[in-house]
Amino acid sequence: MPRPGGGPMSLRAESVTAGWRRGHPVVDDVDLTVEPGGVLGLAGPSGCGKSTLTRVLALLHAPWSGTVTVGGEPVHRYRFGAPAALRRRIGVVFQSPRASTDPRLTLDRIVAEPLRAAGTPDPAVTARVDEVADLVGLTPELRTRHPHEVSDGQLQRACLARALAPEPDYLLCDEMTAMLDASTTAALVSVVADEVTGRGLGVLAVSHDEPLLGAWAGEVVRPWSRVRP
Known part of the structure; x- marks a missing residue:
């Protein structure tokens, strides 16, 4: 099994079983550990359970059994019931930027969004948004636009900036680059890599693109011998 151990600062799934319809698990008894300061690749074909496991680790979907720990703290509640302090430690970027953004917002x-939800004072919000927008290559003009006025790549840059804005300890990238061109993919992967080396971000890179994971991740795991469709 992949990396069943893990230090006290890791994001860890232990013996996790999860799914969407009782009696039909998508993820079955899987162990996974995301360590600080590194990129763990999670590989597998579409439909094998990668996204379900990612949502469990993001505290967005409760497992049927098993344990998730965040920095050594066991998680007992998920979704809106999960403690805000734990949720803020985990950033997520999904495959489709349009499905994960509000079209009414610039x-x-x-x-x-996550800074305002945490009650961050306005001056600090402005400063941090300026910082992460510059980090991902969003120009001031682009920042005034709505999702329908930008490309998928530009919107995904905003989604990555949103995930990084609260300075999470862990970043889960669920097929983050699947809908992007090669140049945007390279740019966003470089941003994430800089966060890993610069401040010790722990990253789970989820993809069916084996060459990308091979270049991006320090280790690639495929725990799907214990996953049923």
């Missing part, structure tokens, strides 16, 4: 407001 990119600037999208990036600011």
